[in-house]
Amino acid sequence: MKAIDAGQTRQEDIAPLVAVRPHRPTVCYPLAGDALGGSHVSLRGLLDGLDPSQVEVLVVPEVPDGRLAAFFSGIAQCPDPARPTNPFIPGRSIGIAKVLGTLTGLPKRVRFLKERGVDIVHTNDGRSHASWALAARIAGARLVWHHRGDPGARGLRYVAPVLADRIVAVSAFALPRGRRGAARTARVIHSPFDVSITADREAMRARILSETGSPADTVICGYFGSFVDRKRPLGFVEAVEALGRIVNRPVLGVMFGEPRETELDRRLDERIARVEAPARVMRMGYRSPGHAWLAGCDQLLVPAVDEPLGRTLVEAMLVGTLVVATDSGGNPEALRHGCGVLCPPDSPRAMALAAAGLLADPAWADTMRRDARTAARGRFSQARHVDAIRQIYEELI
Secondary structure: OOOOOHHHOOHHHHHHHOOOOOOOOEEEEEEOOOOOOHHHHHHHHHHHHOOOOOOEEEEEEOOOOOHHHHHOOOOOEOOOOOOOOOOOOOOOOOOHHHHHHHHHHHHHHHHHHHHOOOOEEEEOOHHHHHHHHHHHHHHOOEEEEEEOOOOOOHHHHHHHHHHOOEEEEOOOOOOOOOOOHHHHHOEEOOOOEOOOOOOOHHHHHHHHHHHHOOOOOOEEEEEEOOEOHHHOHHHHHHHHHHHHHHOOOOEEEEEEOOEOOHHHHHHHHHHHHOOOOOEEEEEEEOOOOHHHHHHOOOEEEEOOOOOOOOHHHHHHHHHOOEEEEEOOOOHHHHOOOOOOEEEOOOOHHHHHHHHHHHHHOHHHHHHHHHHHHHHHHHHOEHHHHHHHHHHHHHHHO
């Protein structure tokens, strides 16, 4: 090796000998509102998997002492510098007036991002997109727009292609239809799951039967999710009642979740009260861990329409609960290759017939259960999700 004369050292001689430490980006994750949903569960899976030596994480809850702040406990947090006095309401569309209302907090959010040295803003729902996308652009931060909703959403169609640096969708169904701006490079990254989860199916089934006072031969059908129109909770009740007319066994529908729409909730109570024997439907409220209660069900019925990719489908696959879902949204993508049964949307009787078909063919059901578990473990692991998101961060930085 050529010796370096200290008296004649030049910058070009020593530059190759100096180790350059890679930049560790600071990534900001705004949390709008305070209602816990599937997007937050997925985000927690990402944050738990990121290497802190590679990414500095900063969670920004709109409600600093609320439910979401508690859910992300143990992760660095800083309250929203421009908490809205008239926040977005979950389940309601985000109109132009609401978006314009976020402009009053724009200067504070821009200053916050600059002072914190934020490199990337990663938004995960429509309300966060509306509140933080423009602030990220003005502050000079990169924007990852994580879309988990309808591909026809106006924000995804008109705003994301212009303001976002990368668009990520949870399913092929949720990808933007246009091909301009960031929409040209939009990609699918499936939500992360703990694919090692297990549950005692017999014990959980016995627990549901005991809690609801149901006989041992009851067929237990589960609904998991918030009670909003897109998820069709009324369709679930009608499918359970129709199944009770088809099979020669008692049928119980158990609905796990929380109300979001007052009028729909009222109609749901009225419809449950009219269910005819031998079928029954009972509300079970919010329970955790959800996958354990899923395991206690014989079948998961998913009447949702245009759902991008429901977490409960994958969790059911992992714990061995059979899935009957509408042929809509991201359901076919989650259940491809025979991992569940698809039926026409908004047809409770078709859903009941599909469920009855599985009950009548135990061999088919066992094969489906085994294949679904194997497929879910291979396609939806936390490691795959984290690696894909980290690659995007590296590309942007």
